[in-house]
Amino acid sequence: MKNELIKLIKNSKSTYYNFPVVAILECMDGTLFKGVNIETSSPAAGTCAERCAIYSAIANGYDKKDFKALHIMSASCEIVYPCMICRQTLLDYCPKYLDIVLYDADSDNIIHTTIDELTPHSFSKEDL
Ligand SMILES: [Zn+2]
Numbered sequence: 001m002k003n004e005l006i007k008l009i010k011n012s013k014s015t016y017y018n019f020p021v022v023a024i025l026e027c028m029d030g031t032l033f034k035g036v037n038i039e040t041s042s043p044a045a046g047t048c049a050e051r052c053a054i055y056s057a058i059a060n061g062y063d064k065k066d067f068k069a070l071h072i073m074s075a076s077c078e079i080v081y082p083c084m085i086c087r088q089t090l091l092d093y094c095p096k097y098l099d100i101v102l103y104d105a106d107s108d109n110i111i112h113t114t115i116d117e118l119t120p121h122s123f124s125k126e127d128l
Helices: 002-011 049-059 084-093
Strands: 021-027 032-036 067-074 099-104 110-113
Touching: 002 021, 002 032, 002 067, 021 049, 032 049, 049 067, 049 084
Parallel strands: 067 099
Antiparallel strands: 021 032, 021 067, 099 110
């Protein structure tokens, strides 16, 4: 999967902060939904690679029950974790068992984490 992530970096639109991030949402049936961060001159108007991949899957008719793993990599730092907005999206639109795999672009270092690890004491649909 790391080779797919590396190929995806060229699609990132990171002209403002020069912080390219890519993500691939892997589904149970083997379908891959790719995402890149898209920065804009107004930071709030851009989006992260993680949400780009998740929203693409949803737009194509896939649902949380179909999601197997989310692979994430930045070309600018060793390991990048999802931001808090993406963590809320993960909590609301992905299954608890989702394998979140974080890659270091410059080494073989890989970290596996979960939504529960990323969102302790979270607020979700069950709280409404
Ligand atoms: Zn994010």
